[in-house]
Amino acid sequence: MDHKSVFRATIGVLAVACMGFSAAVRGDETCNSPYIAKLIKGQEDYVYVWTLGVEGLGDGSDKLVTVDVNPKSKSYGKVVHSVSTGMRAEAHHMGFTDDRRQIWAGGLAESRIWVFDIATNPAKPKLVQTIDDLSDKSGYLGPHTYYALPGRMLVQALSNTKDKGGVTGMALYNNKGKYLDSYAMPTEGGGDGYGYDLAVNPKKNVLLTSSFTGYANYMRPLGELIQDGEAMKKFGNTMVLWDLKAIKPRKVLAVPGAPLEIRWSLNPKDNWAITATALTSKLWLVKQDGKGEWMAKEVGTIADPSKTPLPVDISITRDGKGLWVNTFMDGKTRYFDLSNPEAPKQTYEKSTGKQVNMISQSWDGKRVYITSSLLANWDKGGADNEQFLRGFAWNGKELAQKFEVDFTKEKLGRAHHMKLGSKALRYSASGG
Amino acid sequence: MSSPRGIRRAARALSLLAALACAASAGAHQSEPIAEPDFLPPAPGTYVLHRIMAAPEGRVLGIDGRSQPLSRYTRGQITLLGFIYTTCTDPQGCPLAYRVFDALKDAIAATPALHGKVQFVTLSFDPERDAPEVMRRYAGSRAVEKDGGLRWYFLTTRSARELMPLVEGFGQDIQITYDRSTGHPRRELSHVLKVFLIDDAGDIREIYSSMFLYPRLVLNDIDTLLMEKDLTQSRAPVQK
Numbered sequence: 001m002d003h004k005s006v007f008r009a010t011i012g013v014l015a016v017a018c019m020g021f022s023a024a025v026r027g028d029e030t031c032n033s034p035y036i037a038k039l040i041k042g043q044e045d046y047v048y049v050w051t052l053g054v055e056g057l058g059d060g061s062d063k064l065v066t067v068d069v070n071p072k073s074k075s076y077g078k079v080v081h082s083v084s085t086g087m088r089a090e091a092h093h094m095g096f097t098d099d100r101r102q103i104w105a106g107g108l109a110e111s112r113i114w115v116f117d118i119a120t121n122p123a124k125p126k127l128v129q130t131i132d133d134l135s136d137k138s139g140y141l142g143p144h145t146y147y148a149l150p151g152r153m154l155v156q157a158l159s160n161t162k163d164k165g166g167v168t169g170m171a172l173y174n175n176k177g178k179y180l181d182s183y184a185m186p187t188e189g190g191g192d193g194y195g196y197d198l199a200v201n202p203k204k205n206v207l208l209t210s211s212f213t214g215y216a217n218y219m220r221p222l223g224e225l226i227q228d229g230e231a232m233k234k235f236g237n238t239m240v241l242w243d244l245k246a247i248k249p250r251k252v253l254a255v256p257g258a259p260l261e262i263r264w265s266l267n268p269k270d271n272w273a274i275t276a277t278a279l280t281s282k283l284w285l286v287k288q289d290g291k292g293e294w295m296a297k298e299v300g301t302i303a304d305p306s307k308t309p310l311p312v313d314i315s316i317t318r319d320g321k322g323l324w325v326n327t328f329m330d331g332k333t334r335y336f337d338l339s340n341p342e343a344p345k346q347t348y349e350k351s352t353g354k355q356v357n358m359i360s361q362s363w364d365g366k367r368v369y370i371t372s373s374l375l376a377n378w379d380k381g382g383a384d385n386e387q388f389l390r391g392f393a394w395n396g397k398e399l400a401q402k403f404e405v406d407f408t409k410e411k412l413g414r415a416h417h418m419k420l421g422s423k424a425l426r427y428s429a430s431g432g
Numbered sequence: 433m434s435s436p437r438g439i440r441r442a443a444r445a446l447s448l449l450a451a452l453a454c455a456a457s458a459g460a461h462q463s464e465p466i467a468e469p470d471f472l473p474p475a476p477g478t479y480v481l482h483r484i485m486a487a488p489e490g491r492v493l494g495i496d497g498r499s500q501p502l503s504r505y506t507r508g509q510i511t512l513l514g515f516i517y518t519t520c521t522d523p524q525g526c527p528l529a530y531r532v533f534d535a536l537k538d539a540i541a542a543t544p545a546l547h548g549k550v551q552f553v554t555l556s557f558d559p560e561r562d563a564p565e566v567m568r569r570y571a572g573s574r575a576v577e578k579d580g581g582l583r584w585y586f587l588t589t590r591s592a593r594e595l596m597p598l599v600e601g602f603g604q605d606i607q608i609t610y611d612r613s614t615g616h617p618r619r620e621l622s623h624v625l626k627v628f629l630i631d632d633a634g635d636i637r638e639i640y641s642s643m644f645l646y647p648r649l650v651l652n653d654i655d656t657l658l659m660e661k662d663l664t665q666s667r668a669p670v671q672k
Contacts, residue, residue, distance in 0.1 A: 035641055037624045099605045099624070150626060150639035151484050151603050172482065175603055180482045202643040205471040245649070246479035427605060 029363045029420050031263050031316055033148040034202060038100040038425055041363045045070045046080075046122060046421035049389055050105050051413040052376055053088040058411035062091035062107060064116055064125050065412055066421070067389055067405055069369070077391065077403030079410055081124045085114055090219070090376055093417045095146025097153060097175050101427055102128070103419060104153055106143035108218060108375070111135035113143055113155070115177060119427035131177045135161045138171045138182035142215055145197050151175055154247075156198045159215035166214035166234055167193035172247070183247050185209065186240060190252040194236030197275075199262040200244050204271055206294070207244040208286060210259040211236020212278075222378040235279060239286065241294045253296040255284050261313055262286075265320030265341070272341055274299075276314050276325060281305035283323075283336070283344050300344040302334065303327055312374055313358045317365050326352075326359045328374050333359060333399065350399050352392070354384040360418045361394075368392040368399060372407075373414030389415050466535055469646045476655035481637040487513075487630050488601020491594050492555065492587040495568040495575060502555075502598065503634060505585045509551045510657055511630040512536065512650065515604050515623065517558035518570045528642055529627055530554075533584070535647045537574070541581045550654060552584040557599055557606060557623070559589045602628060602636075631657050 029040055047069050053061040066081040085091075089107025096103060101119035106112065115129035135141055140157035141164065147154045152175060157168045169184040187193040194211035201208070212218070213235045217225055225231055237256040242249050257280030264273045272287040283300035302325055303309040309327035316323050316338070323336040323344065333356060335348040358371045370390045373379050379387075387407040392399040407415045492502050506513065514533065520526035533552055540546045554571075556562035568575070571586040589595040599606065606623050627645055629638040638653050 034643065099603060101605070150641050150644075151636070152482075152639075174484050176485065178485070180484065181480065202641075203470055205469065205473065243474055243479075245644075246474040248474075248479070 029361065031199075031261075031266075032096060032419075033098065034200065034264075035098045035148045035150055036096050036100055037098075039363055040420055040422045040425070043070055043072075044362055044367070044420040045073070045423045047360075047369055047389060047391075048094075048103065048118070048125065048419045048421055049371060049407075049415050050091050050094045050417040050419075051082075051407065051415055052091045052373060053084075054376075054408075054413045055088070057408065057413060059084050059086075060088060061086050062089055063412065064094075064103070064105065064114075064127075065407075065415075066123060066125060068123075069367070069391055069403075071402070077405065079405060079412070082412065083116065083125055083127050085127065090142075091413075091416060092142075092375075093144050093146065094419060095153070096148060096419065098148040098150055099175070100425060102175070104131075104146040104155075105417075106146070106155075108142040108144065108158060108215070111141050111143065111157075111161070113146075113177075118421060119425060122421045122423055122426055129177055131173065133179055134171055137179045138169065140168050140171060140182065142168075142218075143171075144195070144212075147198050147200070149200075152180065154198065156195050156209065158195060158212055158218065164215035166195075166212070166217070166236060168195045168214070170195065170198065170209075170247075181247075185211070186249040186252060189249075190238065190254065191240060191249070192236055192238050194238070196236065196258075196260055197262045199264055199273065201264050201271060201273070202244065204288075205244045206250075207242035207247065208262050208264075208273055209240045209242065210255070210262055210275055211238050212258050212260060218375055219377060222375075239275065239284075239296060241286075251294055253286065253294070255296050256280060257282065259284060260311075263314055263316040263323070265338075266316060266318045267320035270320050270341075274314070274316065274323065274338070274341065274344075276302060276311040278310055278312060279308070281309055281311055281327075283325075285341050287341075297342075299342055300336065300346075302346075303330065303332070310374075312356075315359045315361050315368075317361070318363055322365070324359045324361065324368065326356045326370065328355055328357055328378075331356050333368075333370060348397070348399075352390065352399065352401075353388065354386045355380045358417055360420065362420070366394055368394050369418055371415040371418060373416045376414060379414060387412075387414050389418070466531055466647060469648060473646075473649050473652055476652045477659040479656065481629070481653060481656055481660075483631075483635040483637065484639065485636050487511075487628070487634050487636055488598050490589075490598045490601070492589055492598075493564050495564050495571060495586050497564040499590065502587070505551070505553050505587065506630050507634050508632055509549055510632060510654055511551050511553055512627060513553040513555060513602075513630060514625075514627040515555050515557045515599070515602070517556050518562050518566055519558070526625070528645065529625060532627075532645050532647055532650070534574075536650055537582060537584065539647060539651060546654065546658075547582070549658065550582050552582060554584070554586050555598070556588040557595055557604070559591055559595050562588045564588060602626070603639075629653055629657075632661075 049065040061084045063084040068075040090109035094105035103116045111134040113131040116125040117128045142158040145156040171182045172180040196210040196212035235258045239253045241251045257277035259275040281302045285299045325334045331353045333352040336344040389405045391403045514529045516526040567586040627640040
C-alpha cells in the first residue's frame with residue numbers, strides 16, 4: 001500500500017470527526033504531564049517497567065521490560081519483551097514525550113538518557129537514541145524526572161558533576177534530543193538548590209519542584225548513610241514555585257524532610273498539589289491562600305513517622321478525591337480520602353510486599369500496579385529483597401492481587417518505575 | 433527608558449495594550465468569548481523563547497492551487513502556523529485556534545508597530561477533502577489582505593506524501609480511533625491542538641497547546657521576538 005493509499009485508508013473513507021485533546025485533559029493515567037494528551041481511558045495492554053540491572057542476573061544491565069497486563073490476553077501477567085541498555089546506571093524514572101511516541105529514561109549514576117520508541121510497536125519498545133550531553137551542557141548528574149512540554153522535555157536532575165552533592169537543576173531538550181537550556185535550582189531566598197520531581201499547572205502558569213539529595217547520598221548504602229549525621233543533613237527541605245512560561249523561580253516554600261513526588265489534582269476545578277515527605281512521613285498541600293499567594297501546609301501524617309516508614313511514591317485518582325501512598329520500609333500500600341485535601345484521611349492499608357516503591361493506577365482507578373525497588377543500595381537484603389511487578393484490582397474497598405512477575409526469577413533485575421502502554425497507540429509516520 | 437530602542441519598546445507595549453482590547457472585542461463577536469489567562473503572564477522581553485527546532489520544509493498549495501515551498505510562507509516575518517481540517521468541529525480543537533487567530537488578526541491590525549511583521553498560516557492536514565478551492569471557501573474574507581492588516585495564508589497539500597513530512601517535522605501527529613459507543617463503529621481523526629510561533633529565520637520559537645493559547649500570551653511572544661531582533665540589530669557592527 002503506497003503512502004497515499006495508507007492515508008486514504010486511515011482518514012478518507014468514513015465520516016471524519018475531530019477531537020482536539022485539550023484543556024479538559026489535566027493528567028495522565030498515573031500522573032503524567034498534562035501536555036500528554038493520548039490517555040488510555042480503557043484497559044491498558046502493557047506496563048513498561050524501567051528495571052535496574054543486577055550483576056550476575058541475566059545480562060546484568062538496565063532494561064525496559066514490557067509486561068502484558070490485559071486480562072483477555074493469553075500472555076496476561078507475563079513478560080513479553082525486554083530491551084537492554086547494555087550497561088548498569090541505576091535506572092530510575094522515565095517519562096513520555098508529549099506525543100506519547102517515546103519514553104525517555106535515565107539512570108541516577110550517570111548523565112545519560114535513553115530514548116525508546118514505543119509507538120511503532122507498543123509491545124516491543126525499541127532503543128532509538130541515547131542523549132549523552134547532559135553533564136557537558138548543564139553540569140548536572142542523575143537525570144530523574146522527564147516532563148513533557150509541547151515539543152520539548154524538561155529534565156529534573158538530582159545532582160551535579162562538580163561535587164556530586166544535591167545542588168542541581170533542570171535541563172530543557174527538544175523532542176529530538178537537542179539541548180536547549182538549563183535552569184539552576186535556587187540557592188537564595190530560602191532555596192537549598194536541591195531537586196527531585198517537577199509538575200506543572202498551566203492554568204496558573206506555575207511549575208512546582210521538590211527536593212531530595214545528591215549522588216553522594218543516594219549511591220551510598222542506606223544503613224551506612226543513616227548513621228552519618230552530617231550526610232543526613234544533606235537532604236532537601238524545600239519546594240519551589242516557578243513561573244512556567246519563563247521558567248523562573250517565583251517563591252521557595254519550606255517543606256522539611258525531602259518532599260518527593262508532586263501530584264496536581266486532576267480535577268479541572270482544582271488548583272492544588274500534594275506531596276509526601278520521605279524523611280518526616282507527612283503529606284503537604286500546596287495551594288493559593290485567600291490573597292492568591294502560594295503556600296505549603298502540612299495536612300496529614302503517613303503511618304508512624306517515628307518508625308521512618310519512608311513514603312516513596314504517591315498516585316492521585318483522576319477526580320482528585322483519593323491518593324495511594326506506598327511506604328518502602330513496612331511494605332504497605334495506603335489509601336487516603338482526599339475529599340478534603342486540607343485533611344486527608346487514611347481509609348485503607350494493605351501489606352503489598354516486603355518492600356514496595358512505585359505505585360501507578362489505571363485512568364478508571366480499577367487497576368493498581370506496584371513495584372519493589374527504591375535504589376540499588378537502599379533495597380533490603382536477603383529474603384526481604386523481593387523484586388516484582390504486582391498487579392491488583394481495586395473495587396473501592398479491597399486490593400486483590402491478580403498477577404505477579406518475579407523480576408529475580410525472570411533474571412531481569414530490580415523493578416522500578418512504570419508507565420502504561422496500549423496497542424491503540426501504535427503510530428506510523430504514514431498517517432496512523 | 434529614553435533610548436530610541438526604549439521608546440520603540442514603550443510605544444509597542446502601549447499599542448499592544450490597546451490591541452488586546454480590540455482582541456477582546458473581536459472575541460465578543462464569536463459564538464463564545466475567548467478566555468483570558470487566569471494569571472499575569474511574564475512581561476515581553478523578560479524571558480527566553482528558545483530556538484526549539486527549524487520549521488520543516490515541503491511543498492504546499494495556496495488557494496490559487498499553485499505549488500510553493502512552505503518556507504515561502506514562513507520566512508521573512510514572524511509566522512503563526514496552525515494545522516486544521518475544515519470538517520473539524522471540536523470546540524477545543526481547530527475552531528478554538530481559528531477564534532484565537534481571528535482575535536490576533538484584529539489586534540495586530542490595530543497595532544501599526546506590528547504591520548508587515550507578522551503573518552498567519554493555516555495548513556490543512558486533510559488533503560483528501562481540503563482542496564485549494566475548499567480552503568478558499570473556508571478562508572472567506574480572511575485571506576484578503578486589508579489595509580494595515582496581515583497576510584493570512586490558507587494552505588493545503590497535494591497528497592499525503594507531501595503532507596506527512598510536514599506533519600512529522602512539526603511534531604503534529606494525527607491519531608485514528610474508533611468510537612464503538614453507538615454499536616456502529618465510526619472512525620475518528622483526532623489531533624492534539626498545537627500552534628507554532630516561527631521567527632523570521634524559520635525557527636520554531638514557541639508551541640502553544642490549547643492550555644496556553646491565549647491572544648495575550650501570543651502577542652507577548654511576538655513582542656519578545658521583535659525586542660530580540662531590536663537588540664540584535666543594535667549590537668550589529670556598523671557597515672562602512
